[in-house]
Amino acid sequence: MIAFIAAYVFIFVWGWLLNGVFLKDVYAQTPNLWRSQSEMMSLFHWIIIGQALVIFAFVMIYACGFAGGGVIAGIRLGILLEIAAIGMRLGFYAVQPFPGKLIVYGSVSGLIEMIIVGAIAGAIYKPASARTP
Amino acid sequence: MAVFIFLFVFGFLWYGTLMRGAHEEVQALFRTKPDFPWLILGHIVMAFFFTMLCVRFVPAGGIGASATLGILVGLVYAGPHLISFAVQPLTTKILCGWIVGAVIQFAIAGATVGAIYKPSSPATSGH
Numbered sequence: 001m002i003a004f005i006a007a008y009v010f011i012f013v014w015g016w017l018l019n020g021v022f023l024k025d026v027y028a029q030t031p032n033l034w035r036s037q038s039e040m041m042s043l044f045h046w047i048i049i050g051q052a053l054v055i056f057a058f059v060m061i062y063a064c065g066f067a068g069g070g071v072i073a074g075i076r077l078g079i080l081l082e083i084a085a086i087g088m089r090l091g092f093y094a095v096q097p098f099p100g101k102l103i104v105y106g107s108v109s110g111l112i113e114m115i116i117v118g119a120i121a122g123a124i125y126k127p128a129s130a131r132t133p
Numbered sequence: 134m135a136v137f138i139f140l141f142v143f144g145f146l147w148y149g150t151l152m153r154g155a156h157e158e159v160q161a162l163f164r165t166k167p168d169f170p171w172l173i174l175g176h177i178v179m180a181f182f183f184t185m186l187c188v189r190f191v192p193a194g195g196i197g198a199s200a201t202l203g204i205l206v207g208l209v210y211a212g213p214h215l216i217s218f219a220v221q222p223l224t225t226k227i228l229c230g231w232i233v234g235a236v237i238q239f240a241i242a243g244a245t246v247g248a249i250y251k252p253s254s255p256a257t258s259g260h
Contacts, residue, residue, distance in 0.1 A: 033221060035219075035220055046219040047215070050215030050219070061202065064201075066189075066190070076189070077186075080189070087176065087177070087180075089175070091144070092175075093171050093175075094167050094168040094169065094171035094172035
């Protein structure tokens with residue numbers, strides 16, 4: 001639970017900094033692809049639920065198959081998941097007219113994000129056997 | 134290779150055929166024709182690294198455990214779909230189709246890896 005909360009707080013702040021601040025100008029180049037600011041705010045709960053789902057599933061995968069490996073195992077999981085996600089992002093680029101720049105920035109930041117999420121999960125999550133004295 | 138073929142065929146059937154009508158409701162969000170080289174490259178990357186993940190997650194192999202991983206991976210990728218729904222003018226029909234599609238697609242892809250992948254047996258000592 002603590003691993004989930006810590007990773008969630010990180011992903012929320014990272015997502016806001018990246019998409020809400022640094023990439024604001026890139027998004028502004030394709031206004032027809034995005035909802036208006038007021039619409040986005042009214043649907044903000046979906047962003048919170050979406051991020052929570054990512055972290056929940058990530059921590060579950062770590063707990064079921066990588067726990068005990070510590071930070072390195074968490075980072076490995078983050079890298080594998082994110083490179084597969086980059087493949088998915090390329091698939092979206094093939095069917096949606098996103099600027100290429102957005103895919104590149106999104107992929108690089110996604111990789112950094114998942115490495116840090118993996119490190120957080122690996123550092124905090126302890127398997128049940130390790131918790132008992 | 135099997136996972137790549139499955140992901141590609143499933144994607145064509147689910148997203149390209151079954152959901153075509155839903156995508157046409159918001160035509161402005163999509164290219165008129167998919168950019169196939171990127172689509173194929175994306176599927177190769179996805180298939181290769183998902184298979185690597187299965188092998189690491191379930192070193193002993195097995196359909197059930199690999200399918201479970203596939204469901205969890207599908208949920209990891211369903212999260213960004215929810216975020217996309219909040220920031221792009223997608224319909225709820227598209228959102229539901231993408232989420233259900235991702236979970237089914239990766240569950241079957243996981244089961245495929247579990248069924249095909251055979252871990253190499255430990256080296257036998259030469260008596």
